[in-house]
Amino acid sequence: MKKQLLTLLVALTTLHTIGQTKKVISKLPPVTNGIERDALNTSMAVLTRGKPISYEASIELFNDILSKPNTPALIKKNKILLSEYLKGSTYFGESQSDRYNTSDTDVAFDFYSFNNQNVFLQGGIMFKYSLNTLKLNADERAATVVKESLLPGLANFRPLLASPDISYFCLVSGYIARDFSEDEDSIAYKDGESVAIVISKANLKKYINAEITDDEVFKLASFYNANKSTKGIRKITIK
DSSP, X not given: OHHHHHHHHHHHHHHHXXXXXXXXXXXXXXXXXXXXXXXXXXXXXXXXXXXXBOHHHHHHHHHHHHTXXXXXXXXXXXXXXHHHHHHHOOOSSTTOEEEOOOSTTSSSEEEEEETTEEEEEXXXXXXXXXXXXXXXXXXXXXHHHIIIIIHHHGGGGGGGGGOTTOSEEEEEEEEEEEOTTSOTTOGGGXXXXXEEEEEEHHHHHHHHTTXXXXXXXXXXXXXXXXXXXXXXXXXXXXX
16 A cells, blocks of 8 residues: 555656646747748848947837836846846947847847747847848858857857746847849849847857857757748758
């Protein structure tokens, strides 16, 4: 009888543990949804000649959304770390990128899921320089922005490494792909494209601490691209 009771207790404990484990699995929408949304918004910003917002304005917008009753729970919970992150992220890629308010939260970041865990996504970033479609193909254009904007920009996430609610990080950057043989001001010969990196907190920490190289990040992280030839986004390899 004692053996049966012990077996039952172990079984109940196991079921309770499984139940607790399920609670930490992210129920947020997939990060690909956020990447697609940001890609669409940055593409529209190119077509409509959207103007970037200032660093100071992004701080004000964040303080404003914190006062609203519908602010997402994870943003409220991490407001101190997010505030520190925003104040420290004065550039993305050695001042080669601008900020756009392309998100519902106005500061262009939100939480999504990746591998059933929470991922913090920062979008609303636009690479300042146009890339020549006659000299670079889609993968080469994406790789240029990854190396010159996304990788340097990952250092901005340092304050958020302390959050237990984040397992992955995603940084998305839009950019202009243009036919350089045509008029620079012509919308007909330019398109808005996007590239994103998704990297685990563990690997990001190693990268920030100079424990792994760019080439190792290319192997460990996931990359996605959107351009006029794709419907939605596609996963790509960066070398």
